[in-house]
Amino acid sequence: MNFARSSVLLSAALVFAGATSRFSQAYGQAAPPNHTPHVLVVAQTKGFEHDSIPDAMANIWRWGHDTKLYEATLRTDTELLTKKEIKDRNVKNLNYFDALVFASTTGELDLADDQKSDILSFIKDDGKGFVGVHAALDTNYKWPEYGEMIGGWFDQHPWMTFNAPIVLEDPTFPAVKHFPKEFMKRDEIYQDKAWSRDKVNVLLSLDASKLNYENNPRIHRADHDFAVAWSKMYGKGRVFYSTLGHTKEAWDDPDIQKMYFEAIKWVLGMTEGSTTSHARPGM
Numbered sequence: 001m002n003f004a005r006s007s008v009l010l011s012a013a014l015v016f017a018g019a020t021s022r023f024s025q026a027y028g029q030a031a032p033p034n035h036t037p038h039v040l041v042v043a044q045t046k047g048f049e050h051d052s053i054p055d056a057m058a059n060i061w062r063w064g065h066d067t068k069l070y071e072a073t074l075r076t077d078t079e080l081l082t083k084k085e086i087k088d089r090n091v092k093n094l095n096y097f098d099a100l101v102f103a104s105t106t107g108e109l110d111l112a113d114d115q116k117s118d119i120l121s122f123i124k125d126d127g128k129g130f131v132g133v134h135a136a137l138d139t140n141y142k143w144p145e146y147g148e149m150i151g152g153w154f155d156q157h158p159w160m161t162f163n164a165p166i167v168l169e170d171p172t173f174p175a176v177k178h179f180p181k182e183f184m185k186r187d188e189i190y191q192d193k194a195w196s197r198d199k200v201n202v203l204l205s206l207d208a209s210k211l212n213y214e215n216n217p218r219i220h221r222a223d224h225d226f227a228v229a230w231s232k233m234y235g236k237g238r239v240f241y242s243t244l245g246h247t248k249e250a251w252d253d254p255d256i257q258k259m260y261f262e263a264i265k266w267v268l269g270m271t272e273g274s275t276t277s278h279a280r281p282g283m
Contacts (some may be wrong), residue, residue, distance in 0.1 A: 018128045018151045037070040037098035037268045044076055046107025047138065055251035056103045056260075070098075070268065080112045083118040087124035094122045099267050100225030102136035104245070109140060110232055120145055129267025132241035133260065137190055149234045150241055152195030158218040161188045161247060165210040166228055171201050171280060173273040175240060175262040176229060178204045179255065188246035189228060191221055197230075204228035204242070225280060227258070231266070233275045238267040 041060050043053045057074045064070040064253070073092070080086075083094050094100075098121065111119075122128045130149065138154035140146040148155050163186050168179045190204060206226040213219060229242035240263040250256045265271050 007195045012218045017205070017253050023025070033231050036068070038092075038096055039064060039070050039072045039099045039101060039264060039268075040080055040092075040094075040097040041074050041075075041101045041103055042072075042078065042081065042105060043103040044078055044105055044109050046109060047197070049107050050104040050106075050135060050246065052134075052248045052251060053097055053104050055248050056122060056245060059251050059257060060101060060103070060260070063257070063264070069265065069270070072101075074095075078115065081111060081115050083121070084114070087215050090130075091169065094118055097122075097128065099131065099264060101131045101133065101264070102139065103133045104135035106135050106270065107139065109143055111140075111143075116143055116145070118233075120149065122237070123149060123237030127236035129237060129264075129269070130234070130239045131260065131267055132239070134190075134243055134245040137241065137243065147194050148240060151200050151230060151232055152192040155193035155220055156218040157190055158185050158190045158216050159211070161186065164189050164228070166205040167207045167281065169205055169278070170274065173203050173231060174266055174271040175231075175259050175273070179204070180256055182207065185244065185250075185253070185255070186247070187250055189226060190243040191219070191226060193220070195227070197280060198227060198277050199225065199271075200227070200230035200232040201277055202227050202230050202280075205280075231273060231275045237276070238269055240268070 003239070009110040039060070041057055043057055045053070061072040061074055064072045077155055080091060086093055118219050132150050135154070137149060137152065141153060166185055168176060169183050170178050189282055205228055208226070211224070228244060232239045238254050242259065242263070244250060244256055244259070262271065266273055
């Protein structure tokens with residue numbers, strides 16, 4: 001574990017916590033549940049390391065702290081991703097948590113086979129939640145069940161960071177219903193492989209009619225179907241993923257903040273939203 005980097009992340013969280021909460025002012029305080037859920041946020045990187053990771057982790061911690069709807073534990077290692085008892089130390093295991101967030105994790109994470117089984121069981125059998133942030137799709141390519149759980153894998157970002165034209169496909173889903181029908185966000189949008197809209201509920205997607213396809217060898221999807229966010233079930237557990245959140249600036253955007261906050265609430269079972277697949281708009 002990189003303790004120096006962990007200290008930076010935790011220090012960033014404390015800075016956010018000490019500041020006036022624009023998020024709470026904008027969205028108000030909510031009554032805490034009878035049982036305060038526990039959310040484990042993991043941001044280990046074994047490949048590309050996003051500068052926005054501290055911003056993502058600090059925001060997720062702060063939303064729970066300020067609203068009292070959940071408590072977040074931040075880690076840059078994978079030690080707690082197990083159901084085995086961790087003896088003689090004041091640390092928890094997966095049995096303590098109600099949802100798991102992968103905050104722009106990359107590469108093959110440090111996970112033994114039993115840890116992989118425990119993560120899948122945590123979601124599929126125990127009905128716990130999972131939220132994947134941006135590069136969570138650029139993770140664990142050698143673990144087929146991970147791709148099945150989250151919905152696919154990263155396959156390039158054809159336009160890099162650009163002003164992305166986005167369409168709202170499910171205006172009833174709590175994590176995206178605050179968006180207009182069509183809007184722009186400057187971010188890095190992933191192209192997905194081993195992904196099908198038949199297996200997820202697409203919430204947001206790129207407007208294919210407004211994209212530039214000329215001289216772009218990174219474009220691999222002949223159908224030009226580029227999802228930006230989706231919901232799905234994995235067994236008993238709720239799964240949310242969005243490619244938004246690549247930049248540091250994204251985590252200052254109230255729209256992106258609200259999306260991920262509401263996604264966490266949804267995977268925790270505090271709100272309801274569809275996971276039923278639907279046809280591509282206009283098709």
